[in-house]
Amino acid sequence: MNDRLPHEKGFHVSWDQIHRDARALAWRLDGKGPDGGGWRAVVGIARGGLVPAMIVSRELDIRVVDTISVKSYDHQEQRPAVVTKSPQADLMGDGTGILVVDDLVDSGKTLELVRRLYPQAHFATVYAKPAGRPQVDTFVTEVSQDTWIFFPWDMALQYVQPFRGRD
Template sequence: MPKRPDRPDRLPHEKGFHVSWDQIHRDSRALAWRLDGHGPNDGAWKAVVAITRGGMAPAMIVARELDIRTVDTVSVKSYDHQKQAEATILKAPDAIMMGDGTGILIVDDLVDSGKTLELVRTLYPKAHFATVYAKPKGRAMVDTFITEVSQDTWIFFPWDMALQYVEPYRGKD
């Protein structure tokens, strides 16, 4: 959605992709179906680890669909509002469960530059990394994803949005 000079309140991003709760649910289920039977333990996964915060909803859906009862989180900060920053680990999952990552499914909503997944992959090199959405710069860091979007697309997730009145494009009536 290009910024209009007569509407300075428009989003500054070249393109916006709005994802509803229904859409993230459908796409997360599709991710689960793609991962089903591909774990190293006769097709099963040992655990799901969500990358907080965006990976929590997709990870919950994947864990439910694949009947995985062990769920943990890894907290990584890589954004300061909408600006990317250096990725740092704020909280790691259970070390005994994780090992080198074998049998662990690490889930996030999106791989953008790949810096978050690169950092987590250094800790758990044998884990399987899955995201719902992938951008070209980070695509090499993810093992499984559902939808690729262009690098200049900003994805608006439902947990970042609120319903509110929007003025018509033209006129006030």
Template sequence: MTDRLPHEKGFHVSWDQIHRDSRALAWRLDGQGPEKGGTWKAVVAITRGGMAPAMIVSRELDIRTVDTISVKSYNWQEQTDPHLLKAPSSELMGKDGAGVLIVDDLVDTGKTLELVRKLYPKAHFATVYAKPQGREMVQTFVTEVSQDTWIFFPWDMALQYVEPYRGA
């Protein structure tokens, strides 16, 4: 069927799935930090989507210092030019983000991470999901999905009845 809208090629992620995939991200990051013993100085979540994965990663890796960077790059399902709303503590980030793990749920086109990377070029960028167009912007990710797939995250969804694919 080619009469679907772009967002209808959906990848639905449940709370259980985001938890499992965020834990898998933590396993990949374990011992990879630049500090003594391969630990990370801090985790910075890109809000809002990166908050749940960052919380899980910080718990799994026992990282107690957590901050956020707020970047707006979507109006519902329409991607816009990203702009910075809130930066993390300058004391935490230093001049270049060295030793800091920056976590987001997804890299799509890479525009959000491009903005953040300009601010903190030595930070480590990790996402749970990656699309091909933005994949080069992250050092670590768990699952790659096609560029034309829309990921439906559990914080954007509600349980409801869905018609069968071939009709009732």
């Protein structure tokens, strides 16, 4: 019998790990852009995609960086995705040559919304869950659908009860 709460199947990501994984994402994207392998810009999906977008833009020497803000979670509860801030319209066009980066594709609803807006963009995430994989073009690590990823920007150090019983 499994007496764990759903969030206890957690994948804890440190700052070092997100940095390594975002660099690995950049390596996979290097030379894959439409203009002789280059990208016109990186667009990070706020908020989770901002850290990997910055790392990818640095690694690939892409100086044009913008953001799109999409809200699809209320704490750990998923809601319908809504754009709350759009990137610069004259930069985006239909998305050709644009690299859209997020930390994770979960259900795929966020990327589905952004893909409708910019159908020719290339969508890349550091982590992917099976339900969202069809919405992402490039990713680094797949995790199971029932895994909750704990990112370093959401965490604080504190005591945690042992997995089974007490000391």
